[in-house]
Amino acid sequence: xxxxxxxxxxxxxxxxxxxxxxxxxxxxxxxxxxxxxxxxxxxxxxxxxxxxxxxxxxxxxxxxxxxxxxxxxxxxxxxxxxxxxxxxxxxxxxxxxxxxxxxxxxxxxxxx
Amino acid sequence: xxxxxxxxxxxxxxxxxxxxxxxxxxxxxxxxxxxxxxxxxxxxxxxxxxxxxxxxxxxxxxxxxxxxxxxxxxxxxxxxxxxxxxxxxxxxxxxxxxxxxxxxxxxxxxxxx
Numbered sequence: 001x002x003x004x005x006x007x008x009x010x011x012x013x014x015x016x017x018x019x020x021x022x023x024x025x026x027x028x029x030x031x032x033x034x035x036x037x038x039x040x041x042x043x044x045x046x047x048x049x050x051x052x053x054x055x056x057x058x059x060x061x062x063x064x065x066x067x068x069x070x071x072x073x074x075x076x077x078x079x080x081x082x083x084x085x086x087x088x089x090x091x092x093x094x095x096x097x098x099x100x101x102x103x104x105x106x107x108x109x110x111x112x
Numbered sequence: 113x114x115x116x117x118x119x120x121x122x123x124x125x126x127x128x129x130x131x132x133x134x135x136x137x138x139x140x141x142x143x144x145x146x147x148x149x150x151x152x153x154x155x156x157x158x159x160x161x162x163x164x165x166x167x168x169x170x171x172x173x174x175x176x177x178x179x180x181x182x183x184x185x186x187x188x189x190x191x192x193x194x195x196x197x198x199x200x201x202x203x204x205x206x207x208x209x210x211x212x213x214x215x216x217x218x219x220x221x222x223x224x225x
Binding site: 030032034036042043044045046049051087091093094097098099100101102103104105 | 116143145153154155157161162167168204206208211212213214215216217218219
């Protein structure tokens with residue numbers, strides 16, 4: 001299954017934008033790009049997903065490269081509550097379910 | 113309601129015990145997942161159920177036995193575990209069609225003594 005590569009850690013200042021990159025050079029045409037985040041002592045939380053086009057929701061924006069081999073999660077104004085591990089994963093179609101392989105993720109630190 | 117509940121929150125068991133983890137969702141999702149997460153590591157997929165049938169088993173040892181008694185419930189039966197099985201066990205659910213956006217429970221923290 002296709003894997004993703006992310007930087008181990010990133011830092012941001014509060015109220016500044018954050019761009020979290022992800023490489024997925026072996027992505028297949030039907031794989032969805034998902035982003036989840038995990039706060040300490042909690043289960044992962046869905047952030048956003050996309051297939052080919054850029055996407056926006058209330059939490060973030062997702063910019064997908066034209067060749068789909070990379071994507072960027074954009075937090076427009078980081079807050080202290082955004083400090084978490086961010087996972088970029090590919091959701092691969094299996095029989096009536098998706099198979100997702102989590103990479104190591106990016107630990108985001110937000111400084112006040 | 114987008115909540116996935118897991119019980120118990122914490123579990124301590126000996127290597128000869130039999131215990132079960134429970135997961136429940138009421139979102140009408142027909143795909144349910146078990147993950148194992150060790151400290152400071154990403155979640156690792158263990159099992160996937162779709163329409164109450166086992167769809168994916170990621171070569172998990174037989175001391176872990178999943179069960180999906182109905183579309184809302186997912187159990188993980190544990191028997192003769194090893195200390196290295198101590199981890200956070202996460203349950204998730206999704207629709208059975210793409211994009212498979214998964215909703216996770218808070219997990220069960222398992223300690224095997």
